[in-house]
Amino acid sequence: MVRIIEVKQSVFADNDAQADRLRTDLKAQKTFLLNLMSSPGSGKTTTLLRTVGSLKERLRIGVMEADIDSAVDAETMAKTGVRTIQLHTGGMCHLDAGMTEHGLKELQAQDLDLAILENVGNLVCPAEFDTGAVKNAMILSVPEGHDKPLKYPLIFTVCDALIINKIDVLPYFDFDMEKVKEYALMRNPKLKIFPISAKTGEGVDVWTQWLYEEVTEWNR
Amino acid sequence: MVRIIEVKQSVFADNDAQADRLRTDLKAQKTFLLNLMSSPGSGKTTTLLRTVGSLKERLRIGVMEADIDSAVDAETMAKTGVRTIQLHTGGMCHLDAGMTEHGLKELQAQDLDLAILENVGNLVCPAEFDTGAVKNAMILSVPEGHDKPLKYPLIFTVCDALIINKIDVLPYFDFDMEKVKEYALMRNPKLKIFPISAKTGEGVDVWTQWLYEEVTEWNR
Numbered sequence: 001m002v003r004i005i006e007v008k009q010s011v012f013a014d015n016d017a018q019a020d021r022l023r024t025d026l027k028a029q030k031t032f033l034l035n036l037m038s039s040p041g042s043g044k045t046t047t048l049l050r051t052v053g054s055l056k057e058r059l060r061i062g063v064m065e066a067d068i069d070s071a072v073d074a075e076t077m078a079k080t081g082v083r084t085i086q087l088h089t090g091g092m093c094h095l096d097a098g099m100t101e102h103g104l105k106e107l108q109a110q111d112l113d114l115a116i117l118e119n120v121g122n123l124v125c126p127a128e129f130d131t132g133a134v135k136n137a138m139i140l141s142v143p144e145g146h147d148k149p150l151k152y153p154l155i156f157t158v159c160d161a162l163i164i165n166k167i168d169v170l171p172y173f174d175f176d177m178e179k180v181k182e183y184a185l186m187r188n189p190k191l192k193i194f195p196i197s198a199k200t201g202e203g204v205d206v207w208t209q210w211l212y213e214e215v216t217e218w219n220r
Numbered sequence: 221m222v223r224i225i226e227v228k229q230s231v232f233a234d235n236d237a238q239a240d241r242l243r244t245d246l247k248a249q250k251t252f253l254l255n256l257m258s259s260p261g262s263g264k265t266t267t268l269l270r271t272v273g274s275l276k277e278r279l280r281i282g283v284m285e286a287d288i289d290s291a292v293d294a295e296t297m298a299k300t301g302v303r304t305i306q307l308h309t310g311g312m313c314h315l316d317a318g319m320t321e322h323g324l325k326e327l328q329a330q331d332l333d334l335a336i337l338e339n340v341g342n343l344v345c346p347a348e349f350d351t352g353a354v355k356n357a358m359i360l361s362v363p364e365g366h367d368k369p370l371k372y373p374l375i376f377t378v379c380d381a382l383i384i385n386k387i388d389v390l391p392y393f394d395f396d397m398e399k400v401k402e403y404a405l406m407r408n409p410k411l412k413i414f415p416i417s418a419k420t421g422e423g424v425d426v427w428t429q430w431l432y433e434e435v436t437e438w439n440r
Contacts, residue, residue, distance in 0.1 A: 039259045040343050040372060041364025068344065072370055091374075093313060093344040121371070123260050124288065124313040124342055143363035143386065144261025150292055151341070152260060154311075166363065169392050 003106070006088045015129055019097035022104075022132030029110045030219040033100070033117065034211065035133035037155060040121035042141040043165040045073045046198040048118060052080050054208040059113040059215060064103045066095055066120050073118065083107060094125035097132040114215050123148070127155035134218055137161040142173050146180035149187050156187035161194065163207060168197040235349055239317035242324075242352030249330045250439040253320070253337065254431065255353035257375060260341035262361040263385040265293045266418040268338060272300050274428040279333040279435060284323045286315050286340050293338065303327060314345035317352040334435050343368070347375035354438055357381040362395045369403035376407035381414060383427060388417040 026033055038044050045065075052061055062083040065074040074086035087103045089095065095103075100117060109115045117133065119126040138159045140148055143166060149156045156162065162184055164177070177195065184191055192210060196203035246253055258264050265285075272281055282303040285294040294306035307323045309315065315323075320337060329335045337353065339346040358379045360368055363386060369376045376382065382404055384397070397415065404411055412430060416423035 039261060039341075039364075040368055041259060041361075067371060068373070072367060091344075091348070093342070120344065121259075122313070122342055122344055124311075124340065125345065128311070141261075141363065143361065143389070144259075147292060148260060151287060154288070169363070169389065172389050172392055 003085050006090060015096045015098075018101070019130035019132040022097050022101050023134060026132070026134065027218070031104075031109050031112050031115055032135075032215040032218045033104070033109075033115045033131070033133045035100075035117045035119055035126075035131045035136045036139070037119045037123070037126045037136065037159070038121060038139035039123050039141075039144060042121075042139045042144065043198045044118055044121065044139055045076055047139055047163060047165055047196070048077065048116060049080060050198050050201060050204045051116075051208055051211065052077070052082050054204060055114070055212060056080070056082055058212065060111065061114045061116065062107045062109055062112045063116045063118065064100075064107055065118045066103075068120065083112070089120060093120055093122050094129050095119055095131055096129045100131040100133075113219055114211075123152040123155050127152075127158050135160045135214055137163060139163045139165050140180070141166040142169055142175045146176045146183065149180065149183035153187050156184050156191065159188065159191060161192045161207070161210065164193065164195040165198055167195050167202060168200050235316045235318070238321070239350035239352040242317050242321050243354060246352070246354065247438070251324075251329050251332050251335055252355075252435040252438045253324070253329075253335045253351070253353045255337045255339055255346075255351045255356045256359070257339045257343070257346045257356065257379070258341060258359035259343050259361075259364060262341075262359045262364065263418045264338055264341065264359055265296060267359055267383060267385055267416070268297065268336060269300060270418050270421060270424045271336075271428055271431065272297070272302050274424060275334070275432060276300065276302055278432065280331065281334045281336065282327045282329055282332045283336045283338065284320075284327055285338045286323075288340065303332070309340060313340055313342050314349050315339055315351050316349045320351040320353075333439055334431075343372040343375050347372075347378050355380040355434055357383060359383045359385050360400070361386040362389055362393050366396045366400035366403065369400065369407050373407050376404050376411065379408065379411060381412045381427070381430065384413065384415040385418055387415050387422060388420050
């Protein structure tokens with residue numbers, strides 16, 4: 001059974017200041033925090049399973065699964081053997097820095113190289129709150145369509161990495177890979193883009209290599 | 221060019237009371253309001269285009285497209301010839317009854333049989349706010365997975381109709397149609413379920429017939 005933590009919105013008015021403090025603490029303790037965001041159903045959990053599978057021999061990893069009120073993903077994740085906790089937001093559509101800090105304590109992140117926060121499935125609210133993460137990544141899946149950077153601009157702006165998942169079903173959708181890259185880079189010219197299939201494993205090594213390098217750079 | 225309306229969160233503290241008042245007004249003026257919710261990329265706009273195409277000879281229809289800040293969907297919708305406006309929520313992740321009422325006034329909904337609100341793409345926040353709609357419908361698309369009623373319970377509870385879209389790609393996904401029905405009905409035993417492909421048109425007539433009957437019943 002995965003442990004379930006109820007996290008509550010921070011009493012601190014200034015989320016940005018709290019997020020900066022949290023990042024300073026993470027730097028001091030040599031823990032890298034990745035905040036992973038996406039819509040429901042884009043394949044966050046499957047992508048994380050691949051990511052953890054690829055890196056768990058090289059890094060000490062822990063995962064926080066945030067969810068409105070289920071523990072479906074955390075139970076799947078715990079089977080990989082990495083330290084996993086479930087964060088319940090009690091209906092909240094995002095996590096702030098205070099909730100994340102609470103989660104990291106429960107996860108005992110101080111002895112981890114990489115802590116991953118799987119944020120609530122939502123392209124809107126999570127993008128508005130700095131969690132204190134070192135890097136933000138998002139997943140957009142092929143069936144969602146290549147117009148999403150036009151419709152949900154903020155999340156593309158705040159992310160460092162964009163994983164384009166489910167490329168195995170590209171033949172069955174009107175998804176224009178060049179267009180999505182163009183739109184996403186228009187929002188954020190520095191965005192790293194990783195087309196993958198979490199199902200088949202295609203492209204996953206390029207994504208995990210980038211993440212591994214970011215983690216080792218931060219924890220040096 | 222589609223008209224763009226900036227809507228702001230209501231000053232009324234009691235959204236439920238305001239939603240009830242709005243429904244009473246809609247009943248008096250014989251206008252049916254449908255609130256359509258889903259994740260980004262589930263095919264809301266394509267489904268609406270099919271719905272409008274099927275019903276526009278029989279009903280006077282107007283559409284309100286809610287979006288964080290683009291007008292992509294509204295411009296597509298306006299080409300069908302039905303009255304369309306764009307609602308901008310200014311970053312808000314949902315619409316409340318006050319914002320909806322403002323939109324209906326701008327749409328001049330009093331001479332419409334059916335007003336459709338395409339809510340912000342999000343499975344969490346829109347479910348928490350009664351917009352004053354007569355019926356709530358949601359779209360879940362096949363690529364999102366059949367476990368969504370377990371992970372986002374509230375939206376399945378508040379909806380009257382569940383459209384399962386993109387059934388044309390069923391062969392390429394591990395999507396269990398019986399399981400999703402079982403999970404969804406567990407949340408809401410009265411839920412009407414409509415498997416469709418907005419792309420090919422399959423199943424759309426069963427959905428629009430249900431909607432047509434609900435509209436004529438309400439406006440009688």
